[in-house]
Amino acid sequence: MSAQRVLVAYGSKHGATAGIAEEIGRSLRDDGFEVVVAPAQDVDDVRGYDGVVLGGSLYAGRWNNRARRIGAELAATH
Numbered sequence: 001m002s003a004q005r006v007l008v009a010y011g012s013k014h015g016a017t018a019g020i021a022e023e024i025g026r027s028l029r030d031d032g033f034e035v036v037v038a039p040a041q042d043v044d045d046v047r048g049y050d051g052v053v054l055g056g057s058l059y060a061g062r063w064n065n066r067a068r069r070i071g072a073e074l075a076a077t078h
């Protein structure tokens with residue numbers, strides 16, 4: 001059976017969330033998943049993945065715009 005594909009997408013302004021996303025990706029790979037870690041602005045389509053991990057930093061109570069865009073797409077397509 002082929003490995004399940006997981007997208008770890010992140011919205012990061014200064015890199016902290018990106019580092020956490022890379023770490024989550026590493027951990028999932030160690031568990032046998034096929035993982036793509038990508039900045040949210042580089043993600044055009046979330047179909048084709050068996051699972052998505054989405055993270056974004058908070059500034060003044062607002063979630064990162066790029067992460068919100070993918071979140072809205074996920075809500076619309078799943």
Ligand SMILES: Cc1cc2nc3c(=O)[nH]c(=O)nc-3n(C[C@H](O)[C@H](O)[C@H](O)COP(=O)(O)O)c2cc1C
Nearest residue numbers: 011012013014015016017018057058059060061062
């Ligand atoms: C101006 C400013 C506003 C922030 N506002 C919030 C906030 O409202 N809630 C929160 O939990 N963290 C807040 N933080 C903390 C950031 O979300 C945190 O440092 C995060 O790790 C930054 O991630 P990034 O480097 O991926 O952008 C704020 C940080 C700064 C500098």
